[in-house]
Amino acid sequence: MTQEYEVIIGMEVHAQLLTQSKMFCGCSADYADAPPNTHVCPVCMALPGALPVINRAAVEATIRTGLALNCEIASFSLFARKNYFYPDLPKGYQISQYELPLTRNGWVEIEDDQGRPKRVRIRRAHLEEDTGKLVHMDGYSLVDLNRAGVPLLEIVTEADLRSAEEAYRYLRKLRAILRYLGVSTADMEKGAMRCEANLSVRPKGQKEFGTKVEIKNLNSFKAVRDAIAYEVERHIRILEEGGTIEQVTLGWDAARGRTFIQRSKEEAHDYRYFPEPDLLPLEVEEGWVDELRETLPELPDAKMERFAQRYGLSRKEAWIVVEEQDVAEWFEAAVQAYGDAREVYNWLTGEIFRYLNETGTPITALKVSPERLAELLRLVDRGVINRNTAKAVLQEMLQTGRSAQGIVDEKGLAQVSDEAALTQIVEEILAAHPDEVARYRGGKKGLFGWFMGQVMRATRGKANPDLVRKILQEKLGG
Numbered sequence: 001m002t003q004e005y006e007v008i009i010g011m012e013v014h015a016q017l018l019t020q021s022k023m024f025c026g027c028s029a030d031y032a033d034a035p036p037n038t039h040v041c042p043v044c045m046a047l048p049g050a051l052p053v054i055n056r057a058a059v060e061a062t063i064r065t066g067l068a069l070n071c072e073i074a075s076f077s078l079f080a081r082k083n084y085f086y087p088d089l090p091k092g093y094q095i096s097q098y099e100l101p102l103t104r105n106g107w108v109e110i111e112d113d114q115g116r117p118k119r120v121r122i123r124r125a126h127l128e129e130d131t132g133k134l135v136h137m138d139g140y141s142l143v144d145l146n147r148a149g150v151p152l153l154e155i156v157t158e159a160d161l162r163s164a165e166e167a168y169r170y171l172r173k174l175r176a177i178l179r180y181l182g183v184s185t186a187d188m189e190k191g192a193m194r195c196e197a198n199l200s201v202r203p204k205g206q207k208e209f210g211t212k213v214e215i216k217n218l219n220s221f222k223a224v225r226d227a228i229a230y231e232v233e234r235h236i237r238i239l240e241e242g243g244t245i246e247q248v249t250l251g252w253d254a255a256r257g258r259t260f261i262q263r264s265k266e267e268a269h270d271y272r273y274f275p276e277p278d279l280l281p282l283e284v285e286e287g288w289v290d291e292l293r294e295t296l297p298e299l300p301d302a303k304m305e306r307f308a309q310r311y312g313l314s315r316k317e318a319w320i321v322v323e324e325q326d327v328a329e330w331f332e333a334a335v336q337a338y339g340d341a342r343e344v345y346n347w348l349t350g351e352i353f354r355y356l357n358e359t360g361t362p363i364t365a366l367k368v369s370p371e372r373l374a375e376l377l378r379l380v381d382r383g384v385i386n387r388n389t390a391k392a393v394l395q396e397m398l399q400t401g402r403s404a405q406g407i408v409d410e411k412g413l414a415q416v417s418d419e420a421a422l423t424q425i426v427e428e429i430l431a432a433h434p435d436e437v438a439r440y441r442g443g444k445k446g447l448f449g450w451f452m453g454q455v456m457r458a459t460r461g462k463a464n465p466d467l468v469r470k471i472l473q474e475k476l477g478g
Helices: 056-068 164-181 221-240 286-293 300-311 315-322 325-338 341-359 370-381 387-400 404-411 419-432 434-441 447-458 465-476
Strands: 005-016 080-083 093-096 103-111 117-129 133-137 140-144 151-157 193-203 213-218 248-253 258-264
Touching: 005 164, 005 221, 056 103, 056 117, 056 151, 056 164, 056 286, 093 117, 103 164, 117 164, 164 193, 164 221, 164 300, 164 325, 193 221, 213 221, 221 248, 221 258, 300 315, 300 325, 300 341, 315 325, 315 341, 325 341, 325 370, 341 370, 341 387, 370 387, 370 404, 387 404, 419 434, 419 447, 419 465, 434 447, 434 465, 447 465
Parallel strands: 213 248
Antiparallel strands: 005 151, 005 193, 080 093, 103 117, 117 151, 133 140, 193 213, 248 258
């Protein structure tokens, strides 16, 4: 019988903080479209005699994040030098935090693979500086130091995750929190959030962890899922064959769908951490923490619970709306304008989400306002147009930004609700299809939908379907 195995996963996430200047100097942190090596100064280029100064805004962003992650906020913390040598690290060391981080011992709640609430413990969330960027070309590499020194928040979990799907849900929840706080765009595809997975596999029932590997620089949710799933399968295959797992650092080759070895795994002592001699200890007063706590918005979990209770959504449905703050605000404004939360939810997560996904449009750029959607839905409620026509009208609204009433009036889309006119159309259709009428009356009740389709086709989709259904039932005899 094949041995059952348990997967053990811990995540390290690096999120770039949205500050105007870098972590230890006054250079602009907005380097996205800047020419290489233009957002630099003696401090971030590590020129002799240059001294760092702590960015207060980055500290505040870290404290606010720590509070949102249910962390303890340290009244005393230290920056440390983390020594390693790469061309994109000008100093030959990175200023980070190690033994005394700014925040620690928190948690984030996700759902496990059985749909039950589960807390993922946060070991620490600390500040450090980003490295520069290497651009590899034909046989040589170029370095751009615009990113060097940009403030990074490193968030480290305990080894509490048990599957690729749990890791995926954790990252989605963390991204939502960071965006609600406004401390990071957390855009993985643009490098504003990067993550590493520490993974091991052990036989079920064994207390000791298996040999751990680290998968570095995963830059999309898909990469996280795929890389973890690949490594789990690889570990189990090696163990089943009696082999030994090597402790290494891995990269992920998305094109080939497999990991590859980058180097042997470093331990903490390899980095030779010691306190940063050019920076004083960071002391945080309790009153400052209280002030920052007051600035926290309604966070995703709290909003999810409120939406579920107030609007009659399941927690899963509420999360679909709440995960992106702009979507949550649009939804709530539409409910306020229209009144029926379930109807708004159905149109938002159906027709509107489909348009957003197909076009890559953010909801903040949507040409249909919440009030315009409410206007469209009221036209359906009053019987001016039916639901199928409303969908076509919404598509034009999404593309042009025009009002629903204007489109209906211009194109003559108003629903036919004249009972006498519809009765005549129904009678003509029944007279033209006597065989189908006989079969229906003989027990083929499934033909009712076919008759409905014939009437809708004859009226170019504008007939009031409820009235058509009533007339057909009368004429066909139920």
